[in-house]
Amino acid sequence: MSDIKRYKTEPLKCWGKAKELRANYYKEYKEAKSKGGICWSGGAEAIDVIPYAFGDDVHSLTAEPYAAAIAFDPEFAHRCESALESKGWARDMCAYMRNYWGSVLIDEYAFGGPFPKPDFNLQSGFCCTHAKWFQVLSLWEDVPYFNIDIATIPFWKEEFPNRLQYIVDQMHESIEFIEKVTGRECDDERLIEGVYNDSRTTSLWAKITELNQNTPAPLDEKSMYSLYVFTTLDRARKEFVDFYEELYAETKDRVDRGIAALATERFRLMSDSQPPWAFLRVWRYLEQFGVVSTGSIYTIGLEGVWDIADDWSLTPREDLKSRGVELKTRDDALRAMADWHMRRPIYAMFYNADWKSKLMMQYAKQWNCDAAMLHLNRGCEGTSLGIMENRAALIKTGLPVLTYEGNMGDDRDFDEGRTIARIDTFMEGLGLKKLT
Amino acid sequence: MITAITAGIDLGAKTVKVVILKGKEVIGRGIATTGLDQKKSAEKAFDAALKEAKIDLKDLDRVVATGVGRTEAPNANSQITEVGADAKGAIFLNPAIRTVIDIGGEEGRGIKISPEGRAVDFAINEKCAAGAGAFTEAMARALERPLKEFAELALKSTKSIPMNAQCAVFAESEVVSLIHAKTPHEDISRAVHDSIADRIISMVRRVGIEKEVLLIGGVAHNVGFVNSLNIGLKLEVIVPEYPEFIGALGAALVAAEQQE
Numbered sequence: 001m002s003d004i005k006r007y008k009t010e011p012l013k014c015w016g017k018a019k020e021l022r023a024n025y026y027k028e029y030k031e032a033k034s035k036g037g038i039c040w041s042g043g044a045e046a047i048d049v050i051p052y053a054f055g056d057d058v059h060s061l062t063a064e065p066y067a068a069a070i071a072f073d074p075e076f077a078h079r080c081e082s083a084l085e086s087k088g089w090a091r092d093m094c095a096y097m098r099n100y101w102g103s104v105l106i107d108e109y110a111f112g113g114p115f116p117k118p119d120f121n122l123q124s125g126f127c128c129t130h131a132k133w134f135q136v137l138s139l140w141e142d143v144p145y146f147n148i149d150i151a152t153i154p155f156w157k158e159e160f161p162n163r164l165q166y167i168v169d170q171m172h173e174s175i176e177f178i179e180k181v182t183g184r185e186c187d188d189e190r191l192i193e194g195v196y197n198d199s200r201t202t203s204l205w206a207k208i209t210e211l212n213q214n215t216p217a218p219l220d221e222k223s224m225y226s227l228y229v230f231t232t233l234d235r236a237r238k239e240f241v242d243f244y245e246e247l248y249a250e251t252k253d254r255v256d257r258g259i260a261a262l263a264t265e266r267f268r269l270m271s272d273s274q275p276p277w278a279f280l281r282v283w284r285y286l287e288q289f290g291v292v293s294t295g296s297i298y299t300i301g302l303e304g305v306w307d308i309a310d311d312w313s314l315t316p317r318e319d320l321k322s323r324g325v326e327l328k329t330r331d332d333a334l335r336a337m338a339d340w341h342m343r344r345p346i347y348a349m350f351y352n353a354d355w356k357s358k359l360m361m362q363y364a365k366q367w368n369c370d371a372a373m374l375h376l377n378r379g380c381e382g383t384s385l386g387i388m389e390n391r392a393a394l395i396k397t398g399l400p401v402l403t404y405e406g407n408m409g410d411d412r413d414f415d416e417g418r419t420i421a422r423i424d425t426f427m428e429g430l431g432l433k434k435l436t
Numbered sequence: 437m438i439t440a441i442t443a444g445i446d447l448g449a450k451t452v453k454v455v456i457l458k459g460k461e462v463i464g465r466g467i468a469t470t471g472l473d474q475k476k477s478a479e480k481a482f483d484a485a486l487k488e489a490k491i492d493l494k495d496l497d498r499v500v501a502t503g504v505g506r507t508e509a510p511n512a513n514s515q516i517t518e519v520g521a522d523a524k525g526a527i528f529l530n531p532a533i534r535t536v537i538d539i540g541g542e543e544g545r546g547i548k549i550s551p552e553g554r555a556v557d558f559a560i561n562e563k564c565a566a567g568a569g570a571f572t573e574a575m576a577r578a579l580e581r582p583l584k585e586f587a588e589l590a591l592k593s594t595k596s597i598p599m600n601a602q603c604a605v606f607a608e609s610e611v612v613s614l615i616h617a618k619t620p621h622e623d624i625s626r627a628v629h630d631s632i633a634d635r636i637i638s639m640v641r642r643v644g645i646e647k648e649v650l651l652i653g654g655v656a657h658n659v660g661f662v663n664s665l666n667i668g669l670k671l672e673v674i675v676p677e678y679p680e681f682i683g684a685l686g687a688a689l690v691a692a693e694q695q696e
Contacts, residue, residue, distance in 0.1 A: 388642070391642075395557070400556075400557070401557075418560075421504070421517070422560065424517050425517040425518070425519040425520065425555070425558060428516065428517050428519070428520045428555070429519070429520070429554065429555045429556060429557075429558070
């Protein structure tokens with residue numbers, strides 16, 4: 001083993017802070033009402049800046065990360081799934097939605113105590129499940145509900161003013177909705193501040209993940225799964241902007257000093273889709289072969305905002321303030337936010353397999369990947385759309401590709417033994433042996 | 437120079453196979469049903485192969501294990517994956533082989549191999565028995581026929597009947613319905629084998645089908661399936677003399693290389 005190159009490695013200094021921020025987020029939601037504040041729930045999409053404008057004591061529970069937290073605890077997830085299935089709901093629906101619904105049905109909050117009922121639900125429907133997710137929940141919980149329909153395609157190549165207007169109009173209506181259900185007025189100055197913060201958080205995440213183009217990679221994807229979550233929680237909040245400023249500086253410093261996420265990095269992988277959350281140890285298993293997973297279009301582009309050039313090359317989009325975008329009115333803020341989030345690469349997954357293939361090929365090129373490992377994710381029809389087409393496109397470029405079947409939120413769809421056997425076979429074909 | 441004696445053991449879901457080589461010449465083969473005690477089953481297969489080779493266990497210079505239970509294989513010095521072993525065995529049998537189809541008791545695999553015998557891509561059936569040996573056995577039981585007889589019946593069929601079921605359990609219900617509809621058993625057998633062949637072809641197309649194509653694994657003994665596969669692929673697959681032993685042969689060849 002002495003001939004194996006070893007990079008310097010060290011733990012992330014801001015790891016403890018990340019854990020604390022996440023724990024506080026879920027605690028604040030739970031305690032919001034008892035402290036006289038407001039709590040609301042909805043998808044981890046482009047709209048949390050709107051409730052942010054209603055005060056510092058307004059706290060969210062964003063649905064997908066909450067459902068992923070449930071998935072990480074299979075015992076709890078099984079009770080949620082079982083409660084839902086016993087009411088006749090099908091097992092092949094969105095796994096995140098099922099976990100969330102189950103938690104409401106059994107009246108247990110993944111972070112202790114009964115499920116804290118929100119004051120209202122606010123959703124943005126950009127996949128076919130999203131709108132129904134909170135429509136059904138709002139009936140069960142008997143709370144008001146507003147849905148913003150994002151029925152449009154991304155704005156990378158061409159901007160569509162009428163489509164943007166369609167979203168902006170609904171955002172205006174959502175403000176009226178929140179004013180009515182909370183009895184509070186929207187603070188437009190706070191809205192503008194939130195929009196700037198939101199663009200900064202999501203731009204910073206893109207910049208952080210861009211640094212993983214370096215060899216050795218300063219971050220491994222398993223850790224990135226814990227770090228990207230802040231773009232999906234309450235990204236308009238100053239503490240999340242500050243955290244990403246700190247993480248960006250630390251990651252840059254790791255690159256400058258040649259600090260690796262994996263000391264034995266010798267092979268670079270890209271992944272796809274949400275991971276099977278109950279089995280993140282698979283990523284550690286890969287490391288035994290000297291394989292580092294650098295990320296994926298999902299990891300960098302779920303909430304990270306990028307400029308996508310005509311040749312599909314990816315560059316982090318500078319935040320609104322850095323771009324000199326001046327926001328003076330509520331309409332300016334909402335329009336800028338809608339336009340901003342329509343540029344996320346994640347939309348490729350939901351709209352066009354060919355676009356996604358092109359982005360994946362570009363990712364492999366820019367992040368210097370040697371192979372890809374794609375998750376045939378039974379839990380999310382959106383991110384799984386066209387994966388076999390993506391596989392074929394990547395293979396055509398000469399990139400070896402492994403697919404495995406699983407589910408981000410329901411561990412019953414994942415066979416760990418078989419997946420490990422597949423990885424062993426894939427590694428053997430690549431000529432990689434275990435280092436440890 | 438003393439010629440090394442090596443062995444490969446393939447601990448599969450249904451059977452355990454052992455191949456013993458002297459140099460690169462096969463001198464013994466042994467097979468046993470995989471029981472609850474994998475170790476005991478492996479020992480049985482070893483005993484049979486050693487008996488045929490007329491040697492003792494202590495005469496083996498090196499043993500390499502493969503198969504789903506390879507980590508439990510007794511006497512093994514190292515391991516190789518099923519895909520790697522299949523590729524090795526296939527190219528040894530015929531250097532022109534570029535695609536290997538391996539259908540075992542519970543798993544079906546398609547493997548694309550390089551001229552050097554390296555597996556460059558592979559596809560494996562997911563958590564479903566409908567494209568594997570266990571499926572044909574279940575269907576033969578539904579028709580109350582021995583497996584060999586059930587397979588041969590397909591060759592007498594004059595009519596192609598599509599089967600709709602994608603699942604082994606539901607397919608059994610469909611077979612029962614066909615029996616009640618007084619469908620000739622020959623046509624039912626053909627329908628079952630066509631449906632398995634369709635699933636396998638669809639899976640193997642993911643890695644690309646390039647001639648020559650070698651069919652291995654226990655299901656390669658099933659003449660009904662081979663016929664359906666040939667029709668579906670529009671080519672003649674090569675079936676070796678001992679198709680179920682190719683994985684173990686590949687493992688034994690790896691052992692021989694390692695011994696060198």
